[in-house]
Amino acid sequence: MDCHNQCDIDASMPSFSSLRTTAEPNITKTAHHHQSAESCSPVYPSSAMPPCPFPARPMQQSLDVANAVAGSGGLATSHTMGRLTNDRGKSVSKVIATKTPVRLDYTIHEYSSYCGTFHPHNIRVNKPTDQSSRWSSGTHDQTQYLVLRLDQPAVACSIMFGKFHRAHVCNLREFKVYGGMEPDDMVEILHNGLQNNAEAEIFPLVHSLRHVVGNVLIDVCYCLTHALYNNQVFPIQYIKIVPLATYGPNFNYSIWHVDLRGHCDPKIMELVMNEYQNYRERETLRLCLKHFRQRNMMDIFYLIKNRTGVELEHPFLSDLHKHLVLESDFDAAEHVLQEANACNIFNEYISNAEYKPIWKRIWSTTEDGDAPCGRGGHQMCIDTEEEKIYLFGGWNGQHDLADLWCYHIREGRWQLISPNTELQGGPSPRSCHKICFDPDTKSIFVLGRFIESSVAMTANLESDFYRYFVEYDQWVKISDNTAREGGPGLLYDHQMCIDTMSSELFIFGGRLFAESNGYNYGPLYSYHIPTNTWQMIRDDGASRSTSFNGVNEAARFMDDDQPLTSRVGHSMLFDPTCRSLYIFAGQRVKDYLTDLLRYQIDEDRLTDIGSEYAKSFGPKAGFTQRAIMESTKQEIHVLTGYKHRQASEMIANELWIYSVQQNQWKCVYQSKNQQDTQQEDEYPTPRYAHEMVYNPSTKTHYIFGGNPGDPGAAFTGGSNRRLADFWELRLTKPDPASIFRHCLLMIRMQRMRELCRQANSKRGSTEAVNDATLKALEYLQSKVATIVDHSIREEASQFQQLCAELCLSSEITDQQEQTTTKRSIADDEDTESFEERTHLFESILQYLPAHMKEPSGQLLDAVNLV
Numbered sequence: 001m002d003c004h005n006q007c008d009i010d011a012s013m014p015s016f017s018s019l020r021t022t023a024e025p026n027i028t029k030t031a032h033h034h035q036s037a038e039s040c041s042p043v044y045p046s047s048a049m050p051p052c053p054f055p056a057r058p059m060q061q062s063l064d065v066a067n068a069v070a071g072s073g074g075l076a077t078s079h080t081m082g083r084l085t086n087d088r089g090k091s092v093s094k095v096i097a098t099k100t101p102v103r104l105d106y107t108i109h110e111y112s113s114y115c116g117t118f119h120p121h122n123i124r125v126n127k128p129t130d131q132s133s134r135w136s137s138g139t140h141d142q143t144q145y146l147v148l149r150l151d152q153p154a155v156a157c158s159i160m161f162g163k164f165h166r167a168h169v170c171n172l173r174e175f176k177v178y179g180g181m182e183p184d185d186m187v188e189i190l191h192n193g194l195q196n197n198a199e200a201e202i203f204p205l206v207h208s209l210r211h212v213v214g215n216v217l218i219d220v221c222y223c224l225t226h227a228l229y230n231n232q233v234f235p236i237q238y239i240k241i242v243p244l245a246t247y248g249p250n251f252n253y254s255i256w257h258v259d260l261r262g263h264c265d266p267k268i269m270e271l272v273m274n275e276y277q278n279y280r281e282r283e284t285l286r287l288c289l290k291h292f293r294q295r296n297m298m299d300i301f302y303l304i305k306n307r308t309g310v311e312l313e314h315p316f317l318s319d320l321h322k323h324l325v326l327e328s329d330f331d332a333a334e335h336v337l338q339e340a341n342a343c344n345i346f347n348e349y350i351s352n353a354e355y356k357p358i359w360k361r362i363w364s365t366t367e368d369g370d371a372p373c374g375r376g377g378h379q380m381c382i383d384t385e386e387e388k389i390y391l392f393g394g395w396n397g398q399h400d401l402a403d404l405w406c407y408h409i410r411e412g413r414w415q416l417i418s419p420n421t422e423l424q425g426g427p428s429p430r431s432c433h434k435i436c437f438d439p440d441t442k443s444i445f446v447l448g449r450f451i452e453s454s455v456a457m458t459a460n461l462e463s464d465f466y467r468y469f470v471e472y473d474q475w476v477k478i479s480d481n482t483a484r485e486g487g488p489g490l491l492y493d494h495q496m497c498i499d500t501m502s503s504e505l506f507i508f509g510g511r512l513f514a515e516s517n518g519y520n521y522g523p524l525y526s527y528h529i530p531t532n533t534w535q536m537i538r539d540d541g542a543s544r545s546t547s548f549n550g551v552n553e554a555a556r557f558m559d560d561d562q563p564l565t566s567r568v569g570h571s572m573l574f575d576p577t578c579r580s581l582y583i584f585a586g587q588r589v590k591d592y593l594t595d596l597l598r599y600q601i602d603e604d605r606l607t608d609i610g611s612e613y614a615k616s617f618g619p620k621a622g623f624t625q626r627a628i629m630e631s632t633k634q635e636i637h638v639l640t641g642y643k644h645r646q647a648s649e650m651i652a653n654e655l656w657i658y659s660v661q662q663n664q665w666k667c668v669y670q671s672k673n674q675q676d677t678q679q680e681d682e683y684p685t686p687r688y689a690h691e692m693v694y695n696p697s698t699k700t701h702y703i704f705g706g707n708p709g710d711p712g713a714a715f716t717g718g719s720n721r722r723l724a725d726f727w728e729l730r731l732t733k734p735d736p737a738s739i740f741r742h743c744l745l746m747i748r749m750q751r752m753r754e755l756c757r758q759a760n761s762k763r764g765s766t767e768a769v770n771d772a773t774l775k776a777l778e779y780l781q782s783k784v785a786t787i788v789d790h791s792i793r794e795e796a797s798q799f800q801q802l803c804a805e806l807c808l809s810s811e812i813t814d815q816q817e818q819t820t821t822k823r824s825i826a827d828d829e830d831t832e833s834f835e836e837r838t839h840l841f842e843s844i845l846q847y848l849p850a851h852m853k854e855p856s857g858q859l860l861d862a863v864n865l866v
Contacts, residue, residue, distance in 0.1 A: 092271045093208060093233050099268070101157045101261040109149035109183060109238065113138030115252060120146055126257040128165045128198065134256040136170065137243070144253055146241045147183055153235040154264035155272060159190065160202045162257025167196045169248025172255065176244065177205065179236035186240055196247045200257075207262070208233045232279060235272050283855060285310045291859035296834055298326070314852035316340060320844070325837040330751045334744060337844075341740040348849045349739065355731040357655060357669040359683045362702075362726040364407065366414045372405050374724035376689035376707040377431035381444060383470070384695055389702055390437065390444060390470075391691075392421070393430050397720030400429035400449075404468075407702075407726075409695070417473070426475035427466045432492040434507075438529070440500055444468040447482070450492040451513060461513045463490040478532065487534035488522045489513065495572035499579065499601075503529040506537075506574065506581060506601075509566045519589050521566030524599070537604070540566040562606040567593055571627035573636060575660075582636060585625055594618075596658070609663065618665035619656045628694035628701065634660040637731075639703065641688030651686045651709030655729075668731065684727050701729040739847050741787055748784045749798060750840050754833050755779055756805050776806055 108120045118136035123146070127133035137144040150156075156179060163171065174193040180186030189206040239260070243253035263269070285304065289312040292301040305312070312318070316336065323332035365371045378394025378401070387409040394401050404417040404426075422428045430449035437444050446466040451459050462481035469476070483489040487507075494510025505527040512520035524537040541563050570586025570593070584596040596618075599606050619625065624641040636658040642651060655669035671686045690706025704726045708719075759772035780802065790796045845853050 092268070092275060095268060095271075096155060096233060096263055099263055099265070101263060104154050104156060104260040104262050104264060105151045106148040106239070106260060107151070108146065110145075110147035111135070112144045112146075118254070123255050123258045126162045126259070128162060128256065131164070134164070134170075134254045137253040140246070140250055140252050142244065144243055146255065148239045148241070148258070148260075149183075150237045150239070150260070150264075152264055153181065153237045153269060153273065154262045155207050155233055155268075156189075156205050156236055156239065156260055156262040157207055158202050158204050158261045159239075160200055160257075160259040160261070161194055161255065162200045162259070163194070163198055164256055165198050167198065167247075168254065169246060169251045170254035171196050171247050172243050172245070172253060173247050174243075174245040176242045177203075178240040178242070179205065179238065181235060181237050183238045183240075186236075186238060189236075193245075205262075207236075232275070233272050234276055234279075235269065282310060286312055286855050287857060287859045287862075290854045293321070294838055313854045317845070317848070317852060317854070321841055324747065325834065325841050328754065328833070328837070330747055333747055337740065337743055337747075341736060344736065345849070346734075346736045346739045346847050349847045350733055350736065353733045354666070355657065355668040355733060358730045358732055360728045360730075361681055361684075362412070362728055364412055364414055364726065366416055370416060371414050371726075372403070372704070372724060373401075374722035375401060375431075375705045376687075376722050377450065378691055378705060379433060379435040379446075380691040380693045380702070380704060381435050381437035382693040382695060382702070383437055383439065383442070384697055385439060387695065387697075389693055390435070391704060392435055392444075392446065393427070393433060394705065395431040395450075395722070397722045400431050402427065402429040421468075421475060424475050425477065426468060427464065434494055434496040436496045436498050436505060438498055438500065438503075440503070441529075442470045444470065445478075445496070445498075445505060447488075447496060447507065448491040448494055448510060451490075461490050463488060482534065485532075485534055486536070487527065488525055491522050493568040494522050495570060495583075497572060497574040497581070499574055499576065501576065501579075505529065506572070508572050508581070508583065509568060509570055509586065511568050521568065521588065523566060524564060538564045538606075540564075562597075562608060564597070564599070564606055565593070565595075569624045569642075571625055571638065573627055573629040575629055575631055575634075577631050577634070582629070584627075584638075585619070594620075618658065619654060619667075624688040624690075626690060626692035626703075628692065630694070630696065632696065636660065637694070637701070639690075639692055639701075641690065641706070642709070651688055651707075653684065653686045655731075657731075684725060685723070687723055690723070699730060701731075703727045703729065741789075743844050743847065745784070745787050745795065746840055746843060748779075748787070749802060750836060752776065752780055752784055752802050753805070753836065756802075757833070759806075773806070780806060 106124075108124075111120045114120055115136045115138045117132055118134055120135040122133050123135050125133060135146065159177060161172070172194050173196070175191075176188055177190035178186035179189045190203055192203055194201055241255065241258070243255070246253055285308055289301055289304060289310065292298070292304070293312070304310075320333055320336045323329040323336060372391055373396055375394030375396045378391060380389055380391050382389050389407040389409065391405040391407070393403070402418075402420045402422050404421050406415045406417055407413075408415060418424055418426070420429075427433075427446050428449075432450035433446060433448040435444055435446050444467070446468070448463070451461070463479075463483055464477065465479040465482050465487070467476045467478050468474070479485055479487070488494075488510075490513045491507075491510035492513075494507060496505060496507045498505050506524070507527065508522065508524045510522040512522055514520045521540050523539040526535045526537055527533070528535070564583075565588060567586030567588045571582075571584055573582045574580075575582065579601045581599040581601065582597070583599065584594075586593050595608055597606055598609050619638055619640050625638050626641070627636055627638045629636055638656045638658065640652060640654045640656070653669075653671035654667055657666050657668055658664070659666075671683070684703060685708055687706030687708050690703055692701055692703045694701050705723050708721060708723055755772070755776035759776050762772050784799065784802065788795050788799045790799075
């Protein structure tokens with residue numbers, strides 16, 4: 001769909017700021033004292049919602065327009081119901097922030113079960129050396145819980161879990177915590193997991209609607225109706241702990257000790273309770289307004305609205321509802337949406353939208369019709385400036401390879417640079433090595449190789465190191481043996497990346513070939529390219545480098561004794577924005593690691609930032625996953641390969657995205673059944689030992705080859721089949737233009753349905769039928785068909801239904817008219833159209849910021865069956 005037919009709206013329409021806000025009748029209103037928009041405005045990033053000149057209502061002259069857009073959407077409390085303004089509410093949050101949390105006393109209110117002497121009341125005391133001082137559930141299922149009752153309502157800020165004095169299989173690998181004023185009305189305030197060690201852990205609890213955890217700002221919709229109030233602090237008296245997983249499979253859950261911290265000062269709690277009650281009353285009124293408007297009971301709607309001064313939503317949405325639902329003025333509704341789109345109204349939805357993976361198989365050869373053969377354990381790197389991908393080596397199922405290929409992205413063709421680099425003075429055939437591209441010198445570094453155990457005793461175990469200059473087609477052997485020069489010994493399945501600013505390579509992990517039969521792994525090294533010098537930064541298991549010369553020597557005295565554990569089959573990425581290395585996953589001996597580490601190079605500081613990774617929040621344990629760093633978005637993209645389970649291994653490709661800023665994993669793609677070969681051209685079959693590179697300028701991933709892990713043959717040598725397919729992967733999100741087009745299409749389809757009904761209602765006159773039908777047909781052709789995206793099945797199907805409805809409207813017989821009066825038909829059609837337009841309005845709301853919309857709940861949900 002090109003830009004010319006995305007929206008064929010008159011470009012000369014008036015600006016949004018010039019439109020009158022007339023969504024309510026002209027009724028004399030009682031003056032109300034409204035709170036400032038700034039005081040109740042959630043803080044949104046400027047990129048998500050820039051200031052926009054939405055008009056203020058006549059009854060809200062005191063509202064600051066820009067703040068209303070960026071904030072609460074014009075919601076105001078009336079003088080008659082406002083016990084506390086949000087300015088005072090803000091002071092409550094400030095007061096709490098300055099107070100030191102105190103211990104909150106509690107009793108055991110309810111529990112699901114317990115085993116033997118492991119009663120829930122044991123968690124009230126902390127006895128880490130007492131095996132019996134814990135609660136242990138009677139069964140291991142998803143229905144177990146504990147409910148704690150605070151002695152008095154409080155603001156709960158944190159929860160501490162004490163543990164046994166050593167690691168225990170019954171420790172909670174994953175759990176959730178809920179809170180509320182009533183035991184049957186609680187919401188989630190924590191989802192996390194414990195590390196399996198003896199150290200007590202403290203977790204912050206959500207206690208306000210905008211809550212800061214570390215340096216990460218989290219939007220929290222705490223409330224029955226999920227409306228956002230800035231810094232709204234809420235009280236709780238009941239806390240429910242729900243265990244979800246233990247470290248030992250099929251073991252009962254155990255909690256050793258729970259300590260709660262927060263605020264229960266009577267003066268503070270009086271303010272909090274008043275503010276909370278005020279919030280509940282206000283949201284109840286908003287639910288009532290929503291309920292009556294949905295049922296077209298507008299007289300009651302305006303009566304409540306004018307009496308209380310409570311706004312249901314942002315005035316912009318009230319305008320949209322008036323034009324679209326109440327008046328059927330579709331042109332005006334389109335005008336409102338177009339102006340809103342110009343103010344980037346859809347940006348928040350786009351930023352929170354899930355990625356959609358789009359796979360495309362690349363069928364490409366050289367000019368002679370050749371292409372790289374199937375292989376695994378190969379390596380690829382990318383020159384993003386020239387848009388060229390280099391592929392070197394690998395194992396084809398029978399022997400190692402030494403061919404060097406280049407894929408020209410712009411031309412879409414392969415080039416065979418060398419069938420055997422060893423003949424040009426380059427590296428010998430190899431697999432499980434690593435290559436890295438230096439964009440400054442247009443050169444490729446090659447380090448490491450795998451040697452079969454059957455020949456390891458007689459083979460050359462020296463670690464050679466090569467460099468290929470692309471522009472000169474020349475290989476240089478940097479070193480015959482890097483170990484003699486202070487570098488690593490012969491490695492395989494290690495990781496290597498480059499810092500172009502400092503001209504350094506970083507090499508970490510991998511299996512070392514040594515004379516002993518033990519497991520030896522590579523430390524963390526740096527290689528300075530200009531001076532050809534190596535430095536060991538951290539040895540395997542070391543907690544700090546003995547030769548650290550970073551810019552911040554004070555970091556030596558930090559409480560940082562996190563050891564760096566070497567491994568194989570892991571991933572390591574360099575983030576140039578903060579000069580940090582991200583290391584995660586891999587295998588060490590028989591253990592599959594699930595940590596996510598960040599090493600800050602200049603501070604020589606290692607931090608475990610991804611404990612959640614090991615607790616069902618991210619990719620499962622495994623290795624040979626491939627990863628890239630999206631520095632501009634601060635995202636890590638991981639394509640899994642070989643996955644480990646408790647009693648089995650499996651090959652499954654899943655694409656996970658880790659947000660560094662939010663410390664959150666999301667799975668955006670899961671491969672289909674490994675046995676499914678019917679869709680091989682639509683998406684890649686599951687594999688491991690593949691290779692992936694990323695072009696940040698086009699936001700495109702490229703994946704080549706790998707081991708398909710044929711059933712029963714994974715890592716057993718039972719199959720020599722290797723893949724030779726080449727794939728392109730793009731992760732897309734909806735853009736503002738596509739969302740706007742879709743909203744317009746929904747509006748115009750609704751208008752088309754009503755035009756068809758009008759044509760049907762005038763069937764008494766043949767001439768009238770023809771005129772109405774022709775009008776509907778003209779609208780279908782000029783306004784609907786021009787913005788339908790037929791590549792979207794749902795849109796194409798709806799368009800076809802409209803065409804059929806138009807054709808059938810002129811063929812309806814008079815049989816219905818004989819049994820039903822025209823008036824009753826018209827009434828039914830009006831009711832049906834109103835309900836459809838209401839549904840359309842609610843469909844558009846999904847793309848708009850939460851702080852601008854009506855409450856998401858329903859008034860009917862407050863009624864429970866007795």
